[in-house]
Amino acid sequence: MDTDIDTVPGASTSTENKDNTDSFIKVKSKRSQKRKREQDGVDMDTGEPVRAKRPQFPPISSDHLRGPNEMRKIPVPAHRYTPLKENWLKIFTPIVENLHLQIRFNLKTRNVEIKTCKETQDISALTKATDFVKAFILGFQVEDALALIRLDELFLESFDVTDVKPLKGDHLSRAIGRIAGKGGKTKFTIENVTKTRIVLADTKVHILGSFQNIKMARTAICNLILGSPPSKVYGNIRVVASRAAERF
Secondary structure (H helix, E strand, O other), X not given: OHHHHHHHHHHHHHHHHHHHHHHOOOOOOHHHHHHHHHHHHHHOOOOOOOOOOOOOOOOOOHHHHHOOOOEEEEXXXXXXXXXXXXXXXXXXXXXXXXXOOEEEEEOOOOEEEEEOOOOOOOOOHHHHHHHHHHHHHHOOOHHHHOHHHHOOOOEEEEEEHHHHOOOOOHHHHHHHHHXXXXXXXXXXXXXXXXXXXXXXXXXXXXXXXXXXXXXXHHHHHHHHXXXXXXXXXXXXXXXXHHHHHHHO
């Protein structure tokens, strides 16, 4: 009887172990999965995809490209009537003959009106002519403003002295005097070193030149407004200008 009792539990444990082993799921190792991926990658087709053909459209005619005639108006202040009248032929000639635009001065509205016509070929001609007339009205010489038509990389920037520092009374007058210098010496020095043109009109400062040169001139003028002595500003400008020349 005792032997029968001892053998029964042993048999039950062996059957339980078999059931447990059957219930385990065999998991693949990471190395085998990596090998399988590499094999799949080798078997994949590595041929170049077929490029889609570009659509070919007929060229647009110049009439559709130009669109309707456009017009720009530039207001003229009272103190620029006489210079505009004296230099009208110098302004009129390049706009009409070179840019093929129409221009007139409207006596009622006191505006210079520039308009495109059928002979206008360049799309940017109207913008160039507008910048040219605007630069002359701001106070630049006709010869300097004419560079806006001839060259593409010239820009016009304007700012107020009080935008840099809120000054009033004598402090504002002294700041403007530091920018101009005795007999305009400081202004001419900044123009020559930075290769720009500067116009001082009351508290307004107008700068004509390329983007990098405008940046140098604006920095020098802002330093003068903030109170830096001209000698220090001259040195800083020359250092920056020499670095810019070495780059090119």
